[in-house]
Amino acid sequence: MTENRNRPRHRRRKTALTVGVPLALTSAGALAYGTVFGVFGEDVRPTASAATAPAWATATADGFASVNALGQNGTYGGRDGKTVTVKTLADLEKYATAAEPYVIVVAATITMDPVGKEIKVQSDKTVVGSGTSGQIVGGGFFLGAGVHNVIIRNLTIRDAYQGVWNDKEHDYDGIQMDGAHHVWIDHNDIRHMADGLIDSRKDTTYLTVSWNKLSQDNKAFGIGWTDNVTADLTIHHNWIRETEQRNPSTDNVAHAHLYNNFLEDVAGTEIKSSYGNYSRGGTNMVLENSYFQGLTNPVVRDATATLVQRGNVFSGTTGKNESGGTGAAWDPKSFYGYTPDKAADVPALLKSGAGPRTSIGTTATTTTTKAAATTLTVAKDGSGQYTTVQAAVNAVPANNPSRVVIAVKPGTYRELVKVPSNKPHVTIQGTGGSRKDTTIVYNNASGTPKPDGSGTYGTGGSATVAVDADDFQARNLTVSNDFDEAAHQDIANQAVALRTSADKVFLDGVIVSGDQDTLLVDTAAKEKLGRVYMTNSYVVGNVDFVFGRATAVIDKSVITLKKRWNGTSAGYVTAPSTAAGRKGILIANSTVNGDVSDRSFYLGRPWHAGGDTTLDPQTTVRNTSLSAAIRTTPWTDMSGFSWKDDRFAEYGNSGAGAGTASSDRPQLTDAQAAGQEVADWLGDWTPTSS
Numbered sequence: 001m002t003e004n005r006n007r008p009r010h011r012r013r014k015t016a017l018t019v020g021v022p023l024a025l026t027s028a029g030a031l032a033y034g035t036v037f038g039v040f041g042e043d044v045r046p047t048a049s050a051a052t053a054p055a056w057a058t059a060t061a062d063g064f065a066s067v068n069a070l071g072q073n074g075t076y077g078g079r080d081g082k083t084v085t086v087k088t089l090a091d092l093e094k095y096a097t098a099a100e101p102y103v104i105v106v107a108a109t110i111t112m113d114p115v116g117k118e119i120k121v122q123s124d125k126t127v128v129g130s131g132t133s134g135q136i137v138g139g140g141f142f143l144g145a146g147v148h149n150v151i152i153r154n155l156t157i158r159d160a161y162q163g164v165w166n167d168k169e170h171d172y173d174g175i176q177m178d179g180a181h182h183v184w185i186d187h188n189d190i191r192h193m194a195d196g197l198i199d200s201r202k203d204t205t206y207l208t209v210s211w212n213k214l215s216q217d218n219k220a221f222g223i224g225w226t227d228n229v230t231a232d233l234t235i236h237h238n239w240i241r242e243t244e245q246r247n248p249s250t251d252n253v254a255h256a257h258l259y260n261n262f263l264e265d266v267a268g269t270e271i272k273s274s275y276g277n278y279s280r281g282g283t284n285m286v287l288e289n290s291y292f293q294g295l296t297n298p299v300v301r302d303a304t305a306t307l308v309q310r311g312n313v314f315s316g317t318t319g320k321n322e323s324g325g326t327g328a329a330w331d332p333k334s335f336y337g338y339t340p341d342k343a344a345d346v347p348a349l350l351k352s353g354a355g356p357r358t359s360i361g362t363t364a365t366t367t368t369t370k371a372a373a374t375t376l377t378v379a380k381d382g383s384g385q386y387t388t389v390q391a392a393v394n395a396v397p398a399n400n401p402s403r404v405v406i407a408v409k410p411g412t413y414r415e416l417v418k419v420p421s422n423k424p425h426v427t428i429q430g431t432g433g434s435r436k437d438t439t440i441v442y443n444n445a446s447g448t449p450k451p452d453g454s455g456t457y458g459t460g461g462s463a464t465v466a467v468d469a470d471d472f473q474a475r476n477l478t479v480s481n482d483f484d485e486a487a488h489q490d491i492a493n494q495a496v497a498l499r500t501s502a503d504k505v506f507l508d509g510v511i512v513s514g515d516q517d518t519l520l521v522d523t524a525a526k527e528k529l530g531r532v533y534m535t536n537s538y539v540v541g542n543v544d545f546v547f548g549r550a551t552a553v554i555d556k557s558v559i560t561l562k563k564r565w566n567g568t569s570a571g572y573v574t575a576p577s578t579a580a581g582r583k584g585i586l587i588a589n590s591t592v593n594g595d596v597s598d599r600s601f602y603l604g605r606p607w608h609a610g611g612d613t614t615l616d617p618q619t620t621v622r623n624t625s626l627s628a629a630i631r632t633t634p635w636t637d638m639s640g641f642s643w644k645d646d647r648f649a650e651y652g653n654s655g656a657g658a659g660t661a662s663s664d665r666p667q668l669t670d671a672q673a674a675g676q677e678v679a680d681w682l683g684d685w686t687p688t689s690s
Helices: 089-096 343-353 389-395 670-674 678-682
Strands: 040-052 082-086 102-106 109-111 118-120 125-129 135-137 140-143 148-153 156-158 175-178 181-186 189-191 196-201 205-210 213-224 231-236 239-245 249-251 253-259 262-264 277-280 284-288 291-293 299-301 306-310 313-315 363-371 375-378 404-408 411-414 417-419 426-430 438-442 465-467 473-481 498-500 505-513 519-521 531-535 538-541 543-548 551-555 558-561 571-576 585-588 591-594 601-604 618-622 647-651
Touching (some): 082 089, 089 102, 089 109, 089 118, 089 125, 189 196, 213 231, 213 253, 262 343, 277 284, 299 306, 375 389, 389 417, 498 505, 538 543, 558 571, 571 618, 585 678, 601 647, 647 670
Parallel strands (some): 125 148, 156 189, 175 196, 205 231, 213 239, 213 249, 231 253, 253 284, 291 313, 417 465, 438 473, 473 505, 505 531, 505 538, 519 543, 531 551, 543 571, 558 591, 585 618, 618 647
Antiparallel strands (some): 040 363, 082 363
């Protein structure tokens, strides 16, 4: 989109632009995914190109897009319509421009013809990519005046670039909105277009833009093109890099809430920022807990605009960093609930979590489906079907043949939850705007007396949430054990937050928090397989806090190291007790950090449970950023068993805590690493949100 306002133009600081290989797609969010996920039910009629969409595709928006206004109750897209899978431009355009609601699952790379084509999306649509396979090349989407209730998620929109950097001839945007309302743009990778990546114009309002990667473009995100000061919008958890201007430029917006964004001027590239967040015209902006790396003029405001800053981090920035103004003070929480992450955590969160999520999947069928939620609701205030999570679990029929979703409204649920082995296919998910909004917490430890007087809990029995059922899923919530070690030095410190002893356990967008023995990934028996896949998540602890004999993957997540109860820094991330011939614990594509002393934590040690000499513990840490907290010799012995007799290795790690190969720091060869990918751990199981 080409700007026609009489504003000063910003020029590139270098004359040549080197366009490199497109950025590798990262996926999976580490934070809020918002809301209740529907479950698709019975088939209603056959079509030539249909699918059962993942439940994640039917989520509803957060931020201003969630606000009831203009006759629209929040933003939920095509949730109430049929679900279709498209692989051609003709089918995508057919359903996106239809009058009736649709969930449109894009399961292929679709090239626009002609180049620069923008499909005119109509109201009540969800356009969602299937994993990372949904790609739009050479064009994008247009939402015109009055179009409303539209969700665009999990897509890669790329490569309409026509060879001219500040292109005023080709209005080829990724997503352009002119007078639309109630729009949610989430978890997309938008890059290398001819004009803007996202343009919100002509009083477009009730807009939320979240968890996107915006890169390789002159203009990232332009907002305005009107003298009216009426628009309300939320921009959070976006990674904006290798862009020169409009990051975003926010012109004449009544309420602009920008938080937890990561703006990065990447060193060594030909693209340099001219400014970062811009409060322009009559805009009234609240800017909080964002991270600015290397930008020129990171925060700018016009004399007529208002800009309130709080909690932001500026690293290596130069030039203007402005705030102030005379606009009316306003609080985003008066419009909607949210919980910002710490600004210091934002780069790691977005590097692992922004952009399309690989965990979204679809299964091609020959039918079209209609949303039919099978959901049990939990709310402390009595507004749901149950007031405790365990009561909802108890209501799941034994040996249930299909998925039951337990939707837990925001609140702190101090209770013990157990999902027994005869209740498979259960999902527990928080429905708040953040995974911090819904917390299940308790404080048992190994040695805590049982309430019935039958003795004390052991380590596994101390778990706040215990999962013995296969095909379990959890998302968008926190599971915690807040046992007070300082007050109970008379008993052991093992206090488990989450224990799994089942197969096909999928943990997506959760926080698992404790001190010692936080996350126990176990199996039902030594000879049984138990696989766990955790993504987009946090694990917080200090001693052996990821442990057990399961085949477990922690992918695209943040492992947070925590000091002990007495303030000292010392600990171990993993304690695998893997059976011989099985895969152990894999940490991949993640970040290990925390507010602890340098060189104070080991990556792991071998747990031969009960002194079992037949076990062959395994931890591999690969393609992961390690902070300086990791020791230069990251593995150590345990209970008389040498780590060198078991399987501990690294590959391709980075950061201050990474190191070169040595006898004390074994590294996989490229050939060995090729056999230790995530897919090798999971075997015939592909985790899919449902």
